[in-house]
Amino acid sequence: MPDYMLTDHAAAACGCEIRRDEPMKLHTTFRIGGPADRFYIVKTVKQLSCMLGALHDSNTPYFVLGNGSNLLVSDQGIRRAVLSLSGDFRKVELIGGAAVRAGAAATLASVCAFARENCLTGLEFAWGIPGSVGGAAYMNAGAYGGEMKDVVRRGHSVSAGGIKGVAEGEALKFSYRKSRYTGTGDIITSVEYVLKPGSSTEISGKMEELMQRRKEKQPYDMPSAGSVFKRPEGAYAAALIEGCGLKGLTVGEAQVSPKHAGFIVNLGNASCGDVLQLIDRIRETVYREKGIQLECEVRMTE
Numbered sequence: 001m002p003d004y005m006l007t008d009h010a011a012a013a014c015g016c017e018i019r020r021d022e023p024m025k026l027h028t029t030f031r032i033g034g035p036a037d038r039f040y041i042v043k044t045v046k047q048l049s050c051m052l053g054a055l056h057d058s059n060t061p062y063f064v065l066g067n068g069s070n071l072l073v074s075d076q077g078i079r080r081a082v083l084s085l086s087g088d089f090r091k092v093e094l095i096g097g098a099a100v101r102a103g104a105a106a107t108l109a110s111v112c113a114f115a116r117e118n119c120l121t122g123l124e125f126a127w128g129i130p131g132s133v134g135g136a137a138y139m140n141a142g143a144y145g146g147e148m149k150d151v152v153r154r155g156h157s158v159s160a161g162g163i164k165g166v167a168e169g170e171a172l173k174f175s176y177r178k179s180r181y182t183g184t185g186d187i188i189t190s191v192e193y194v195l196k197p198g199s200s201t202e203i204s205g206k207m208e209e210l211m212q213r214r215k216e217k218q219p220y221d222m223p224s225a226g227s228v229f230k231r232p233e234g235a236y237a238a239a240l241i242e243g244c245g246l247k248g249l250t251v252g253e254a255q256v257s258p259k260h261a262g263f264i265v266n267l268g269n270a271s272c273g274d275v276l277q278l279i280d281r282i283r284e285t286v287y288r289e290k291g292i293q294l295e296c297e298v299r300m301t302e
Contacts, residue, residue: 002060007081010054017041024073027065027084029130031223031266032275033301036063036082043087045189047225049162051083052187056161063301064130064187066105070139070225072300075272089189094118098195099153104134104188108141109195116207121198122151124206128214130226134188138181139297140174144210149174160185177230177297183230183237219257222265228279229262229294237294238262243290244285251278 011018018040024033044050055062061080065071085105092102092114100120102111112127125146129136137155140148154168165186173180181188214220229237241247241261248266249256252274257263264275283294 003038003058004060004081006058007038007051007054007060010050011040011243014047014050016043021077022082024068024077024082025188028068028071028073028225029223030068030072030225030270030275032270032272034075034077034272036078038078038081039084040081041084041086043089045088045158047166048083048085048158048187048189048286052158052160052162055081066135067107067130068134069131070298071274072225072275072298074301078301083187089134095192095266098197100193100195101190102133102193102235103190104132104137106133107131108133108136112207115195116200116203119198119200119203119205120195121206122195122212123193123213124203127207127209128220133191136273137172137188137191138179139177140179141177144213147174148179151195152191153194154177155181155188156192156287157181157186157188159187164189217260219259219263219265222257222263222267224257224263224265225298227262227281228264228296228298230297232292232294235290235292236262240286240290240292240294241282244282244289246282246285249278249281251275251281254278256282 008018022039025031051125063080063082065082065084088101089105092106092111095101098120108126108129108131112123115123125144129141129143131141136148137152157165167180238261246256247261248258253270254269254274255265255266257265258273264278287293
């Protein structure tokens with residue numbers, strides 16, 4: 001186990017809240033996960049840089065937490081420090097004209113609502129995606145014909161070494177469920193969106209329409225991590241899973257949603273082990289019957 005004496009001291013010195021053995025099921029949309037050794041609540045870029053320096057100096061592994069969606073945490077918890085972004089990282093503001101800047105930990109829902117309140121259109125597709133601004137940019141989240149690459153003009157980040165960075169345009173390298181940040185270790189701190197002036201009534205109408213479609217087709221009222229698998233080339237994961245007769249398949253208290261086969265839901269007290277066993281069953285069956293290897297979209301921690 002890492003020695004947290006230095007990181008605890010740094011967290012206290014820079015004003016971060018420190019929690020020990022924090023249950024991660026309280027911080028994930030799946031409502032699954034054991035305790036994290038350390039849970040540091042970071043509210044500013046300065047605090048983040050301070051913590052990254054301390055973690056580097058003490059050779060302490062860490063994990064950055066946004067909204068806890070698209071995430072599956074081990075039943076044994078996380079044997080590393082968790083940096084939970086809050087405070088400034090949840091701010092949403094206008095920065096001129098039709099441009100909006102949002103902190104990485106702001107929910108997409110809050111940004112969509114802010115855009116609607118300011119009569120700005122372009123983000124309606126993201127209404128209902130249960131993720132954070134940083135997570136959505138990291139994986140180029142999308143739905144209903146829209147993607148982050150359509151609206152994000154600039155991303156701000158901090159490297160593991162504490163160096164601030166800015167990327168815009170083609171440098172963001174958006175592709176299907178990927179961006180320039182994917183796998184780099186850089187931490188997104190804020191994102192800038194370029195939207196267009198629109199009618200508040202029309203924007204609200206579109207958002208309500210898409211939300212209704214989500215509720216009709218997805219298990220919106222159940223704990224989950226969203227779509228479990230990436231879309232395979234030339235096919236749809238949910239259609240493949242349903243075609244194998246796996247809707248409703250249950251392991252422990254984890255279930256392939258009867259409403260949408262692309263989702264695994266927590267029936268109440270599912271464990272990470274339940275979910276992993278179910279994922280293995282799905283992948284094995286789809287490969288055996290359809291000849292397609294499904295790739296997980298959900299991030300997993302150790």
